[in-house]
Amino acid sequence: QKEVEQNSGPLSVPEGAIASLNCTYSDRGSQSFFWYRQYSGKSPELIMFIYSNGDKEDGRFTAQLNKASQYVSLLIRDSQPSDSATYLCAVGYSNYQLIWGAGTKLIIKP
Amino acid sequence: GAGVSQSPSNKVTEKGKDVELRCDPISGHTALYWYRQSLGQGLEFLIYFQGNSAPDKSGLPSDRFSAERTGGSVSTLTIQRTQQEDSAVYLCASSLVLLAGSTDTQYFGPGTRLTVL
Numbered sequence: 001q002k003e004v005e006q007n008s009g010p011l012s013v014p015e016g017a018i019a020s021l022n023c024t025y026s027d028r029g030s031q032s033f034f035w036y037r038q039y040s041g042k043s044p045e046l047i048m049f050i051y052s053n054g055d056k057e058d059g060r061f062t063a064q065l066n067k068a069s070q071y072v073s074l075l076i077r078d079s080q081p082s083d084s085a086t087y088l089c090a091v092g093y094s095n096y097q098l099i100w101g102a103g104t105k106l107i108i109k110p
Numbered sequence: 111g112a113g114v115s116q117s118p119s120n121k122v123t124e125k126g127k128d129v130e131l132r133c134d135p136i137s138g139h140t141a142l143y144w145y146r147q148s149l150g151q152g153l154e155f156l157i158y159f160q161g162n163s164a165p166d167k168s169g170l171p172s173d174r175f176s177a178e179r180t181g182g183s184v185s186t187l188t189i190q191r192t193q194q195e196d197s198a199v200y201l202c203a204s205s206l207v208l209l210a211g212s213t214d215t216q217y218f219g220p221g222t223r224l225t226v227l
Contacts, residue, residue, distance in 0.1 A: 031213075032213045034215065034216075042220070043201055043219060043221050044153070044218050045218070046216075088152070090216075092213025093213070094213070095213060096158055096160070096165075096166070096213060097155070097166070097213065098213055100152055100153045101152065102151070
């Protein structure tokens, strides 16, 4: 069974610090990986995707992928209170389906 | 351009009634997905459309749930004889043509909050 695991949190991080969110997956054949952010009462919105091993940076966000360890992470630098949300990891399985983690709740403390 | 839209945004119904939820995907997106999210829970996959056909209906919880898509665009999710456990937010997502061997980004609508009394 394809699985995506995330620590449910909450993860509490001081404002201005780096928030590190982690995700592991079971399907070695997966080739696409996504991070979504979901504010309370809202729908998920894409933060970034990553396909290749290594780091991908977009502003304050960096996604890291290690296919050998079946591990993907999201770093948020200079965390702001507006970053407080639930972060969903999604892993591509087959050519259409995403397997979703349950999400990590992140709280940025001013 | 316009994103994914869903209607209604909120729906309150009585147990046993039928409801229809509508999704209008991003123009040109051939793939369409329905998910369900109960309070405080993760996303539960319901059904996937490619064009007007639904190659994966494996997530539909019971035969009370059905969905269709017409013209490769608008989709309707129908729940017959609603039960209290159907109360949840129903999310629709769409994506562009899928590349072989990879999964394309899914863009979500705002959701329909269904409450069954």
